[in-house]
Amino acid sequence: MQTKTYQHVNYLWDEEVAKSLEGDEVALLLYRSNILGSDLRITNYGGGNTSCKLVDKDPLTGEEVEVMWIKGSGGDIGTLKKSGLAALYVERLRNLERVYRGIDHEDEMVELFNHCIFDLSSKAPSIDTPLHGFLPFNHIDHLHPDAAIAIAAAKDGKRITQELFNGTIGWVDWQKPGFDLGLQLRDCLAQNPGIRGIMLGSHGLFTWGDTAYECYLNSLDVIETCASYLEENYGKTRPVFGGQNVESLAAEGRLAQAASIAPILRGFCSSERPMVGHFSDDVRVLEFINSNDLDKLAPLGTSCPDHFLRTKIQPLILNLDKDEDLSDVETIKTKLLPLFEGYRAMYTDYYESCKHANSPAIRDKNPVIIIYPGVGMFAFAKDKQTARVASEFYTNAINVMKGAEAVSQYTSLPRQEAFNIEYWLLEEAKLQRMPKPKALSGKIALVTGSAGGIGKAIAKRFAQEGAVVVLNDMNKERLADAKAEFDGLFGKDNVTTAVLDVTNQEQIEEAMKIASLAFGGVDIIVNNAGLSISKSIEDHTQKDWDLLYNVLVKGQFLVTQGATKVLKAQNIGGDIVNIVSKNALVSGPNNAGYGSAKAAQLHLSRLNAAELGASKIRVNVVNPDAVISDSNIWAGGWAEGRAKAYGITVAELPAYYAKRTLLNEIILPDDIANACFAFVGGELNKSTGNVLNVDGGVAMAFVR
Structure with missing residues (x-):
């Protein structure tokens, strides 16, 4: 086992894990690949290739044949699974040399790889396949370590390689990957028997071993040697990159x-x-x-x-x-x-x-x-x-x-x-x-109040359609839970978070900064954050009134104002969708503060649509009603207040709301998310200033 200490690469081989995989060369190949690919100093995401050769039984003849398992087209060794490997008959692959018509006909060989496939359920072979196939070793790594490529890309790279490794690493000049390069690797080995690897000019490194572990150690040793040599020479003859010209900002x-x-x-x-x-x-x-x-x-x-x-x-x-x-x-x-x-x-x-x-x-x-x-x-x-x-x-x-x-x-x-x-x-x-881009691919969405309820449903729908999202909420714990959920569903690349009180201009500016640093800006703003207070005019306090207008009206104004600066800086248009309410249009009991604030939100949306249209920024409204599931709107006595207004119990509210609609339907957060997507998904990109009711059909809320 390991006796050498590495300074420039990570030694990650776990003997217990490897022992559990003994006898399964493909599993050991995957293990080796994954730990190599986890270190970006060893190879880049999606770059490099690894393989192993073993003897297996031909399913047609029952005879023992040599089979090569190799990373298939488009894979990444750091996350490689068996489904990402291609399995080929080695003899058939090498026999393709008989029909090879020369370097001008390289590309036609790729289709012929399909005639060499051993496991029909395996991945399509990559262009690197012959580079591994014409070398006789059981385990082979083709990696792109920065340290090795630095030597491979140096003007004197061939000489440095010869001197640094005392002739134990061969050299093949730059050539586009393909069948001919595979033949060149074979020729290099024939001309330099006993070498432990080959440097590809401007390209990368080939190393090998009889076992997965020997191959792994050989790869680390060669990379470590290259990196140590470079470190010894940094600043030796002249300052790194000629010295500093500009001093960084703090x-x-x-x-x-x-x-x-x-x-x-x-x-x-x-x-x-x-x-x-x-x-x-x-x-x-x-x-x-x-x-x-x-x-x-x-x-x-x-x-x-x-x-x-x-x-x-x-x-x-x-x-x-x-x-x-x-x-x-x-x-x-x-x-x-x-x-x-x-x-x-x-x-x-x-x-x-x-x-x-x-x-x-x-x-x-x-x-x-x-x-x-x-x-x-x-x-x-x-x-x-x-x-x-x-x-x-x-x-x-x-x-x-x-x-x-x-x-x-x-x-x-x-x-x-x-x-x-x-x-x-x-x-x-x-x-x-590659799959066709989704409707919101390349788009950046910020949905206020998106750690739960309607907001989370909207953000989730946008992410499903390809957008990256900026989740935000006043509640840090709720926001952390939403982030963990979205990370699991969509990957950490596609979501970031901001603690955001929509009445706080500094937090709004910080949220826009977070969106800009994480993703480059913002395309879609959904003003969703809100609350509800249902009281009679006598019971309604000034504090209630101010809170409703601050969150619903001023919050929508401030977020729209902050987003407009970013949208105009990008100059590629955008969408603002405001989640208002059927109460913006319907006069009901015990609703003076909430209903009038919603009416103000609705008209503010129209005013913004008129002003921002010249900048191709669309402003539209979704009017929900009675969205009960996972919604904060029902907190703080709203449900009790509405039940009292209608002379029913809280338990009877969902059925009451459904029965009063033309469609007799309960409205869910996903229904509101679907309406938002309808506005931003591209089919309505010439529509602005519109109101879309998602209330099951409330005749009094029809836009007249």
């Missing part, structure tokens, strides 16, 4: 600047489709973006294909001072517009100069990675997870540049090679197989 200042500019950046990046953002001010990021070498290295782009597939060919560097006054949004937009237009022109030129006759159409021309010296790094993508992963990948690329510059000179892939990967027809086919 942490609080960085977050304030980031929150202010994120909606503006998101608006530019969403010119073709809505994007979700991610912000990082990691110390590794700051070291790079504040350096003298930023302008030299950033335009070169990344080296590893996994990096630039997710980060684009190069980042956009903002020409703003870290202390820039961002309060004048229009002035900042005017200053940034030429930068974004220039980036789009650069990307178009890159596409036009590198494209082939059969290349897919140009994709989104906006940057994925945006650098703000002194502040941090933004990433924008189709959803939060993709944006976060892009940020992580660019951080990996920063690590690679740092290491390569420490021991030699960083080299990126030539632009044509980068294009051939980015617009690879096989990559395009993978994109085309």
Whole structure:
């Protein structure tokens, strides 16, 4: 077992766990893969590949055959399960060499992998399959460690590899993954018998072993050696990244600047489709973006294909001072517009100069990675997870540049090679197989009072439709419970929280800041937070009146006001949906304060719709009635008050409310959530100033 101490990778092998898996090589492969993938210094999310070879019984002949289990197309080794593996006959895979027509016909080999499948229920094989298949070892790791790629991307990488490992690690120059690269790995091994691994120029690392544990140790040892070598050389001949050019703002200042500019950046990046953002001010990021070498290295782009597939060919560097006054949004937009237009022109030129006759159409021309010296790094993508992963990948690329510059000179892939990967027809086919985006993909929703009742139902429906959500409530415990529930249902990437009293302007501003830092801004606001007080005019106190108007009317006004600043900064439109009530239209007993406040909410909605329409911000109203399930509205004596007003008991209220409707239906939180989605889901994007009753049919509440 382990005798060496590691400083640059995590040794996570648990002998007890491994012992329980003895005899099951596939289970050991999955175990090894998962612990390797849990360390981002070893490989990126979705990057790398692992495999094992074993002898199994052919289901058709009963004969023993060699079978390779390998991560299938599109998987992630950190979360890999057996369902994510492909299983192939090794002999059949190697026999494909007989029909291989050369490097100009690489892509046609992928379809032939299907003729080699052993387990018909396994995942589709990936393009890396022959890279493992032509090596004879039982267990193989293909990883993308920052430390190894730094050497692989260095100008003198081949020489450094030879000297650092005394010839025990082979070298294969950069080539796009495929059948020919698999043959090159086999040839490298034949020319260098006894080597323990192979470095792929600009790409990554191959290591192996006879057992899962030996393979795991070999991988860690090689990565540790690379990382230690780099550490010894940081700052040895010159300061890291040429030294500091810009001093970072203090942490609080960085977050304030980031929150202010994120909606503006998101608006530019969403010119073709809505994007979700991610912000990082990691110390590794700051070291790079504040350096003298930023302008030299950033335009070169990344080296590893996994990096630039997710980060684009190069980042956009903002020409703003870290202390820039961002309060004048229009002035900042005017200053940034030429930068974004220039980036789009650069990307178009890159596409036009590198494209082939059969290349897919140009994709989104906006940057994925945006650098703000002194502040941090933004990433924008189709959803939060993709944006976060892009940020992580660019951080990996920063690590690679740092290491390569420490021991030699960083080299990126030539632009044509980068294009051939980015617009690879096989990559395009993978994109085309992805599920169609949901109706609210790329959208950011903030629903007030969303830790329970109607608000939680609305937020849940939006998340089910692809939105990321900002849950909020005055009650911290209730909010924490809702967050845990949403994390389990939708993943931690897709939800954040804010403690929010809608009558508190500072908390509203903080909630908008949280939305901007977590996701880049906001698209959908639902003013749902509320309360109810039912008393006769004689019993109604001034305190009751003020509370109702503060929460319902002023709260709606303040939240809408705060959201409007963000929506206008983005300049991509948006939706405000106000949860009002049938009581805004119906005159009933013992309801002077609540009913009149709801009427004020309704008319305020119309006024906002009229004012904000020019900015493509739609304002609509949903009028519920008698939503009893899990609703705070029934707290504080409201149920007793309404029962008294109608001369019935509290227990009789649900049936009473249902029977008085035209449809004789009880109204549930999900019904209100469905109405909200109807307004924001895209089918009614030319509607504003509307009222949608969800009350089972109360004739007195018909909008006249």
